[in-house]
Amino acid sequence: MGSVQWGDVPTWVASVFAGAAALFAYQTITSQRQQIGEQQEFIAEQTRFMGEQQQNLEMERAELRAAAEDRRTAQAKGVDMHARKAGASTDGQGQATPDDHWVVTVVNDSDAPIRQVEVRFGDAYNSAEVYEWNKRWNPEAHVRGDTLMQLVDLIGPGRTVRFQSPHYSHQTVHNNPPTLYFTDDGGARWALDSRGDLKETPQQPGNPPPAE
Template identity: 30%
Template structure:
Protein backbone atom coordinates (compact mmCIF):
# COMPACT_ATOMS: atom_id res chain seq x y z
CA UNK A 1 0.00 0.00 0.00
CA UNK A 2 1.26 3.27 -0.93
CA UNK A 3 1.16 6.20 1.46
CA UNK A 4 0.63 9.69 0.26
CA UNK A 5 2.60 12.36 1.86
CA UNK A 6 0.68 15.56 1.87
CA UNK A 7 3.82 17.52 1.59
CA UNK A 8 4.64 15.73 -1.56
CA UNK A 9 3.06 16.59 -4.88
CA UNK A 10 3.39 13.14 -6.31
CA UNK A 11 -0.34 12.49 -6.14
CA UNK A 12 -1.15 15.22 -8.71
CA UNK A 13 -1.41 14.15 -12.28
CA UNK A 14 0.56 16.99 -13.81
CA UNK A 15 -0.79 16.24 -17.26
CA UNK A 16 -4.24 17.47 -16.14
CA UNK A 17 -2.92 20.34 -13.97
CA UNK A 18 -2.76 22.88 -16.84
CA UNK A 19 -6.30 21.90 -17.83
CA UNK A 20 -7.49 22.40 -14.28
CA UNK A 21 -5.61 25.69 -14.05
CA UNK A 22 -7.17 26.83 -17.32
CA UNK A 23 -10.60 25.80 -16.08
CA UNK A 24 -10.14 27.76 -12.83
CA UNK A 25 -8.84 30.77 -14.79
CA UNK A 26 -11.79 30.52 -17.25
CA UNK A 27 -14.24 30.31 -14.35
CA UNK A 28 -12.63 33.36 -12.74
CA UNK A 29 -12.76 35.21 -16.05
CA UNK A 30 -16.43 34.25 -16.53
CA UNK A 31 -17.23 35.45 -12.99
CA UNK A 32 -15.42 38.73 -13.65
CA UNK A 33 -17.29 39.12 -16.94
CA UNK A 34 -20.63 38.47 -15.18
CA UNK A 35 -19.74 40.99 -12.47
CA UNK A 36 -18.76 43.55 -15.15
CA UNK A 37 -21.97 42.89 -17.10
CA UNK A 38 -24.12 43.25 -13.98
CA UNK A 39 -22.27 46.44 -13.05
CA UNK A 40 -22.82 47.86 -16.53
CA UNK A 41 -26.51 46.94 -16.42
CA UNK A 42 -26.85 48.77 -13.11
CA UNK A 43 -25.07 51.79 -14.57
CA UNK A 44 -27.34 51.75 -17.62
CA UNK A 45 -30.41 51.53 -15.38
CA UNK A 46 -29.12 54.48 -13.31
CA UNK A 47 -28.43 56.44 -16.49
CA UNK A 48 -31.94 55.75 -17.76
CA UNK A 49 -33.41 57.05 -14.50
CA UNK A 50 -31.13 60.11 -14.70
CA UNK A 51 -32.07 60.75 -18.35
CA UNK A 52 -35.76 60.42 -17.48
CA UNK A 53 -35.36 62.94 -14.65
CA UNK A 54 -33.43 65.28 -16.94
CA UNK A 55 -36.14 64.95 -19.59
CA UNK A 56 -38.79 65.85 -17.02
CA UNK A 57 -36.70 68.82 -15.84
CA UNK A 58 -36.16 69.98 -19.42
CA UNK A 59 -39.88 69.68 -20.13
CA UNK A 60 -40.69 71.78 -17.05
CA UNK A 61 -38.05 74.35 -18.02
CA UNK A 62 -39.42 74.45 -21.56
CA UNK A 63 -42.94 75.03 -20.25
CA UNK A 64 -41.68 77.81 -17.96
CA UNK A 65 -39.82 79.43 -20.87
CA UNK A 66 -42.92 79.23 -23.07
CA UNK A 67 -45.03 80.83 -20.33
CA UNK A 68 -42.42 83.57 -19.85
CA UNK A 69 -42.23 84.16 -23.60
CA UNK A 70 -46.03 84.40 -23.82
CA UNK A 71 -46.08 86.82 -20.87
CA UNK A 72 -43.45 88.97 -22.59
CA UNK A 73 -45.42 88.74 -25.82
CA UNK A 74 -48.60 89.86 -24.05
CA UNK A 75 -47.01 92.47 -21.75
CA UNK A 76 -47.70 95.50 -23.95
CA UNK A 77 -51.22 94.34 -24.76
CA UNK A 78 -51.94 93.86 -21.04
CA UNK A 79 -51.11 97.55 -20.51
CA UNK A 80 -54.09 98.62 -22.62
CA UNK A 81 -57.18 99.33 -20.53
CA UNK A 82 -60.75 100.09 -21.55
CA UNK A 83 -63.36 102.15 -19.87
CA UNK A 84 -66.64 103.45 -21.21
CA UNK A 85 -69.45 105.82 -20.55
CA UNK A 86 -72.71 106.21 -22.44
CA UNK A 87 -71.21 108.26 -25.31
CA UNK A 88 -67.52 107.32 -25.36
CA UNK A 89 -65.11 104.42 -25.02
CA UNK A 90 -61.58 105.09 -23.81
CA UNK A 91 -58.63 102.85 -24.60
CA UNK A 92 -55.65 103.85 -22.47
CA UNK A 93 -52.23 102.82 -23.75
CA UNK A 94 -50.31 102.59 -20.48
CA UNK A 95 -47.36 100.85 -22.14
CA UNK A 96 -44.01 102.34 -23.13
CA UNK A 97 -44.54 101.64 -26.84
CA UNK A 98 -47.05 103.02 -29.35
CA UNK A 99 -50.00 101.06 -30.70
CA UNK A 100 -51.21 101.17 -34.29
CA UNK A 101 -54.53 100.59 -36.06
CA UNK A 102 -56.61 100.98 -32.90
CA UNK A 103 -60.29 100.26 -33.59
CA UNK A 104 -63.34 99.97 -31.38
CA UNK A 105 -66.57 98.06 -31.78
CA UNK A 106 -69.65 98.28 -29.62
CA UNK A 107 -71.94 95.30 -29.94
CA UNK A 108 -70.25 94.47 -33.23
CA UNK A 109 -70.82 97.97 -34.62
CA UNK A 110 -67.78 100.17 -35.31
CA UNK A 111 -67.25 103.42 -33.44
CA UNK A 112 -68.53 106.60 -35.09
CA UNK A 113 -65.34 108.61 -34.47
CA UNK A 114 -61.89 107.85 -33.12
CA UNK A 115 -59.27 110.26 -31.82
CA UNK A 116 -56.05 110.13 -29.81
CA UNK A 117 -55.64 112.45 -26.82
CA UNK A 118 -52.89 112.88 -24.26
CA UNK A 119 -55.15 112.85 -21.18
CA UNK A 120 -58.78 113.20 -20.13
CA UNK A 121 -58.44 116.80 -18.96
CA UNK A 122 -60.08 119.26 -21.33
CA UNK A 123 -61.30 116.27 -23.29
CA UNK A 124 -63.94 118.24 -25.21
CA UNK A 125 -61.36 120.76 -26.40
CA UNK A 126 -58.91 118.02 -27.44
CA UNK A 127 -61.64 116.17 -29.31
CA UNK A 128 -62.68 119.31 -31.17
CA UNK A 129 -59.05 120.13 -32.05
CA UNK A 130 -58.47 116.59 -33.34
CA UNK A 131 -61.65 116.71 -35.37
CA UNK A 132 -60.71 120.06 -36.92
CA UNK A 133 -57.11 118.98 -37.65
CA UNK A 134 -57.65 115.48 -38.96
CA UNK A 135 -61.30 115.17 -39.92
CA UNK A 136 -63.39 112.17 -38.99
CA UNK A 137 -61.89 108.75 -38.65
CA UNK A 138 -63.02 105.50 -37.05
CA UNK A 139 -59.46 104.24 -36.51
CA UNK A 140 -56.60 105.69 -34.48
CA UNK A 141 -53.65 104.91 -36.73
CA UNK A 142 -50.97 105.72 -34.15
CA UNK A 143 -51.63 105.81 -30.41
CA UNK A 144 -48.54 106.94 -28.55
CA UNK A 145 -47.36 105.56 -25.24
CA UNK A 146 -49.33 106.92 -22.29
CA UNK A 147 -52.02 108.27 -24.62
CA UNK A 148 -55.74 107.58 -24.82
CA UNK A 149 -57.84 106.63 -27.83
CA UNK A 150 -61.33 108.05 -27.55
CA UNK A 151 -64.11 106.43 -29.57
CA UNK A 152 -67.60 107.85 -29.97
CA UNK A 153 -70.08 105.05 -29.49
CA UNK A 154 -72.68 104.36 -32.18
CA UNK A 155 -76.17 105.61 -31.36
CA UNK A 156 -78.09 103.01 -29.38
CA UNK A 157 -75.19 100.56 -29.11
CA UNK A 158 -75.15 98.69 -25.85
CA UNK A 159 -73.32 95.49 -26.64
CA UNK A 160 -69.97 94.29 -25.47
CA UNK A 161 -67.22 96.82 -26.18
CA UNK A 162 -63.93 95.61 -27.69
CA UNK A 163 -60.84 97.39 -28.92
CA UNK A 164 -58.58 95.82 -31.53
CA UNK A 165 -55.01 97.07 -31.97
CA UNK A 166 -51.54 96.15 -33.16
CA UNK A 167 -48.67 96.26 -30.66
CA UNK A 168 -45.08 97.35 -31.29
CA UNK A 169 -44.11 93.76 -32.20
CA UNK A 170 -46.75 93.68 -34.96
CA UNK A 171 -49.11 91.33 -33.10
CA UNK A 172 -52.83 92.10 -33.43
CA UNK A 173 -54.89 91.92 -30.20
CA UNK A 174 -58.48 92.32 -29.04
CA UNK A 175 -59.19 93.61 -25.55
CA UNK A 176 -62.66 93.74 -23.99
CA UNK A 177 -64.20 95.82 -21.19
CA UNK A 178 -63.81 92.98 -18.70
CA UNK A 179 -60.04 92.83 -19.29
CA UNK A 180 -60.11 89.83 -21.60
CA UNK A 181 -57.20 89.71 -24.01
CA UNK A 182 -57.02 87.61 -27.15
CA UNK A 183 -54.53 87.46 -29.98
CA UNK A 184 -56.14 87.99 -33.36
CA UNK A 185 -55.02 85.46 -35.92
CA UNK A 186 -54.21 87.35 -39.09
CA UNK A 187 -54.95 85.37 -42.23
CA UNK A 188 -51.91 84.98 -44.45
CA UNK A 189 -52.14 84.28 -48.14
Protein backbone atom coordinates in the same frame (compact mmCIF):
# COMPACT_ATOMS: atom_id res chain seq x y z
CA MET B 1 6.11 1.38 2.89
CA GLY B 2 3.59 0.08 0.43
CA SER B 3 4.01 0.54 -3.27
CA VAL B 4 2.17 3.35 -5.14
CA GLN B 5 -0.99 2.26 -6.90
CA TRP B 6 -0.13 3.79 -10.25
CA GLY B 7 -3.30 2.55 -11.71
CA ASP B 8 -5.19 5.25 -9.64
CA VAL B 9 -2.81 8.11 -10.55
CA PRO B 10 -4.49 9.02 -13.88
CA THR B 11 -7.84 9.12 -12.13
CA TRP B 12 -6.38 11.27 -9.39
CA VAL B 13 -4.69 13.62 -11.85
CA ALA B 14 -7.91 13.83 -13.93
CA SER B 15 -9.87 14.68 -10.80
CA VAL B 16 -7.41 17.42 -9.86
CA PHE B 17 -7.57 18.93 -13.34
CA ALA B 18 -11.37 18.62 -13.39
CA GLY B 19 -11.58 20.39 -10.03
CA ALA B 20 -9.22 23.11 -11.21
CA ALA B 21 -11.24 23.52 -14.41
CA ALA B 22 -14.46 23.71 -12.43
CA LEU B 23 -12.95 26.29 -10.07
CA PHE B 24 -11.68 28.33 -13.02
CA ALA B 25 -15.09 28.14 -14.72
CA TYR B 26 -16.81 29.19 -11.49
CA GLN B 27 -14.44 32.14 -11.05
CA THR B 28 -14.91 33.10 -14.71
CA ILE B 29 -18.70 32.97 -14.44
CA THR B 30 -18.61 34.90 -11.15
CA SER B 31 -16.34 37.55 -12.73
CA GLN B 32 -18.57 37.79 -15.79
CA ARG B 33 -21.66 38.14 -13.62
CA GLN B 34 -19.94 40.88 -11.64
CA GLN B 35 -18.96 42.67 -14.85
CA ILE B 36 -22.50 42.32 -16.23
CA GLY B 37 -23.89 43.67 -12.95
CA GLU B 38 -21.51 46.63 -13.06
CA GLN B 39 -22.40 47.27 -16.69
CA GLN B 40 -26.13 47.14 -15.91
CA GLU B 41 -25.65 49.53 -12.99
CA PHE B 42 -23.62 51.88 -15.21
CA ILE B 43 -26.29 51.74 -17.93
CA ALA B 44 -29.01 52.43 -15.34
CA GLU B 45 -27.07 55.41 -13.98
CA GLN B 46 -26.53 56.74 -17.51
CA THR B 47 -30.23 56.27 -18.28
CA ARG B 48 -31.19 58.16 -15.12
CA PHE B 49 -28.68 60.90 -15.93
CA MET B 50 -29.96 61.22 -19.50
CA GLY B 51 -33.55 61.32 -18.20
CA GLU B 52 -32.67 64.11 -15.77
CA GLN B 53 -30.86 66.00 -18.53
CA GLN B 54 -33.88 65.63 -20.82
CA GLN B 55 -36.19 66.83 -18.07
CA ASN B 56 -33.94 69.83 -17.40
CA LEU B 57 -33.84 70.66 -21.12
CA GLU B 58 -37.63 70.49 -21.36
CA MET B 59 -37.97 72.77 -18.33
CA GLU B 60 -35.48 75.25 -19.82
CA ARG B 61 -37.33 75.19 -23.14
CA ALA B 62 -40.65 75.75 -21.38
CA GLU B 63 -39.17 78.70 -19.47
CA LEU B 64 -37.75 80.16 -22.68
CA ARG B 65 -41.11 79.76 -24.44
CA ALA B 66 -42.89 81.40 -21.48
CA ALA B 67 -40.38 84.28 -21.45
CA ALA B 68 -40.78 84.76 -25.21
CA GLU B 69 -44.58 84.74 -24.85
CA ASP B 70 -44.36 87.30 -22.03
CA ARG B 71 -42.22 89.54 -24.23
CA ARG B 72 -44.61 89.09 -27.14
CA THR B 73 -47.68 90.03 -25.10
CA ALA B 74 -46.04 92.61 -22.80
CA GLN B 75 -47.06 95.68 -24.80
CA ALA B 76 -50.60 94.45 -25.50
CA LYS B 77 -51.10 93.84 -21.78
CA GLY B 78 -50.19 97.50 -21.18
CA VAL B 79 -53.25 98.69 -23.13
CA ASP B 80 -56.39 99.24 -21.04
CA MET B 81 -60.02 99.65 -22.05
CA HIS B 82 -62.60 101.07 -19.65
CA ALA B 83 -66.18 100.67 -20.88
CA ARG B 84 -69.38 101.98 -19.31
CA LYS B 85 -72.97 102.40 -20.35
CA ALA B 86 -74.15 106.00 -20.46
CA GLY B 87 -77.13 108.15 -21.32
CA ALA B 88 -79.32 107.41 -18.31
CA SER B 89 -81.14 110.54 -17.20
CA THR B 90 -84.68 111.66 -16.35
CA ASP B 91 -87.39 112.73 -18.71
CA GLY B 92 -89.73 115.71 -18.31
CA GLN B 93 -91.87 113.79 -15.83
CA GLY B 94 -88.91 112.82 -13.66
CA GLN B 95 -88.87 109.23 -14.88
CA ALA B 96 -85.47 107.58 -15.33
CA THR B 97 -84.51 106.80 -18.93
CA PRO B 98 -82.33 103.75 -19.68
CA ASP B 99 -78.76 103.79 -20.94
CA ASP B 100 -78.63 104.35 -24.69
CA HIS B 101 -74.93 104.15 -25.66
CA TRP B 102 -71.45 102.96 -24.68
CA VAL B 103 -68.53 105.17 -23.67
CA VAL B 104 -65.15 103.46 -24.05
CA THR B 105 -61.87 104.97 -22.83
CA VAL B 106 -58.69 103.46 -24.28
CA VAL B 107 -55.46 104.13 -22.39
CA ASN B 108 -52.07 103.19 -23.83
CA ASP B 109 -50.01 102.57 -20.68
CA SER B 110 -47.34 100.67 -22.63
CA ASP B 111 -43.97 102.17 -23.54
CA ALA B 112 -44.58 102.10 -27.32
CA PRO B 113 -47.29 103.36 -29.67
CA ILE B 114 -50.26 101.27 -30.79
CA ARG B 115 -51.69 101.66 -34.29
CA GLN B 116 -54.88 101.16 -36.29
CA VAL B 117 -56.97 101.42 -33.15
CA GLU B 118 -60.74 100.95 -33.35
CA VAL B 119 -63.66 99.95 -31.14
CA ARG B 120 -66.55 97.89 -32.45
CA PHE B 121 -69.83 97.22 -30.68
CA GLY B 122 -71.08 93.71 -31.19
CA ASP B 123 -70.66 92.43 -34.76
CA ALA B 124 -72.29 95.30 -36.61
CA TYR B 125 -71.63 98.71 -35.06
CA ASN B 126 -68.68 101.06 -35.47
CA SER B 127 -67.94 103.98 -33.17
CA ALA B 128 -70.10 107.05 -33.76
CA GLU B 129 -67.67 109.47 -32.10
CA VAL B 130 -63.95 109.30 -31.41
CA TYR B 131 -61.93 112.02 -29.72
CA GLU B 132 -58.80 112.63 -27.68
CA TRP B 133 -59.18 112.39 -23.95
CA ASN B 134 -57.19 112.99 -20.78
CA LYS B 135 -57.55 110.36 -18.08
CA ARG B 136 -57.26 113.08 -15.43
CA TRP B 137 -60.49 114.67 -16.64
CA ASN B 138 -63.76 113.98 -14.88
CA PRO B 139 -65.31 110.95 -16.66
CA GLU B 140 -68.72 112.61 -16.53
CA ALA B 141 -67.48 115.88 -17.97
CA HIS B 142 -68.57 116.93 -21.46
CA VAL B 143 -65.17 118.43 -22.29
CA ARG B 144 -63.24 116.58 -24.99
CA GLY B 145 -60.15 116.87 -27.14
CA ASP B 146 -59.79 116.86 -30.90
CA THR B 147 -62.16 114.72 -32.94
CA LEU B 148 -60.53 111.69 -34.59
CA MET B 149 -61.42 109.18 -37.28
CA GLN B 150 -63.15 105.90 -36.41
CA LEU B 151 -59.88 104.10 -37.15
CA VAL B 152 -57.24 105.92 -35.11
CA ASP B 153 -53.90 105.70 -36.85
CA LEU B 154 -51.76 105.95 -33.72
CA ILE B 155 -52.07 106.30 -29.94
CA GLY B 156 -48.72 107.11 -28.36
CA PRO B 157 -47.43 105.92 -24.97
CA GLY B 158 -49.40 107.46 -22.11
CA ARG B 159 -52.09 108.84 -24.45
CA THR B 160 -55.85 108.31 -24.10
CA VAL B 161 -58.66 108.22 -26.67
CA ARG B 162 -62.39 107.93 -26.08
CA PHE B 163 -64.83 106.06 -28.34
CA GLN B 164 -68.63 106.35 -28.20
CA SER B 165 -71.15 104.00 -29.74
CA PRO B 166 -74.23 105.13 -31.66
CA HIS B 167 -77.33 105.84 -29.57
CA TYR B 168 -79.77 102.95 -29.63
CA SER B 169 -82.21 101.10 -27.39
CA HIS B 170 -81.23 99.89 -23.94
CA GLN B 171 -81.55 96.25 -25.08
CA THR B 172 -79.31 96.87 -28.09
CA VAL B 173 -76.72 98.51 -25.83
CA HIS B 174 -76.80 95.47 -23.56
CA ASN B 175 -76.49 92.99 -26.45
CA ASN B 176 -73.57 94.76 -28.18
CA PRO B 177 -70.67 95.19 -25.77
CA PRO B 178 -67.48 96.81 -27.08
CA THR B 179 -64.32 95.15 -28.34
CA LEU B 180 -61.08 97.06 -28.82
CA TYR B 181 -58.84 96.18 -31.78
CA PHE B 182 -55.28 97.45 -32.15
CA THR B 183 -51.90 96.63 -33.67
CA ASP B 184 -48.87 96.55 -31.39
CA ASP B 185 -45.42 97.95 -32.15
CA GLY B 186 -44.31 94.54 -33.43
CA GLY B 187 -47.14 94.28 -35.97
CA ALA B 188 -49.37 91.79 -34.11
CA ARG B 189 -53.12 92.47 -34.15
CA TRP B 190 -55.00 92.17 -30.84
CA ALA B 191 -58.59 92.12 -29.58
CA LEU B 192 -59.54 93.17 -26.03
CA ASP B 193 -63.16 92.65 -25.05
CA SER B 194 -65.23 94.24 -22.30
CA ARG B 195 -64.53 91.27 -19.97
CA GLY B 196 -60.79 91.92 -20.19
CA ASP B 197 -60.08 88.91 -22.43
CA LEU B 198 -57.02 89.71 -24.57
CA LYS B 199 -56.15 87.57 -27.60
CA GLU B 200 -54.36 87.82 -30.92
CA THR B 201 -56.77 88.11 -33.82
CA PRO B 202 -56.71 87.84 -37.63
CA GLN B 203 -59.22 90.72 -37.87
CA GLN B 204 -58.01 93.36 -40.30
CA PRO B 205 -58.27 97.09 -39.51
CA GLY B 206 -61.55 98.61 -40.65
CA ASN B 207 -63.17 95.24 -41.44
CA PRO B 208 -65.85 93.41 -39.45
CA PRO B 209 -64.43 90.78 -37.07
CA PRO B 210 -64.56 87.17 -38.24
CA ALA B 211 -67.49 85.04 -37.08
CA GLU B 212 -66.72 82.88 -34.05
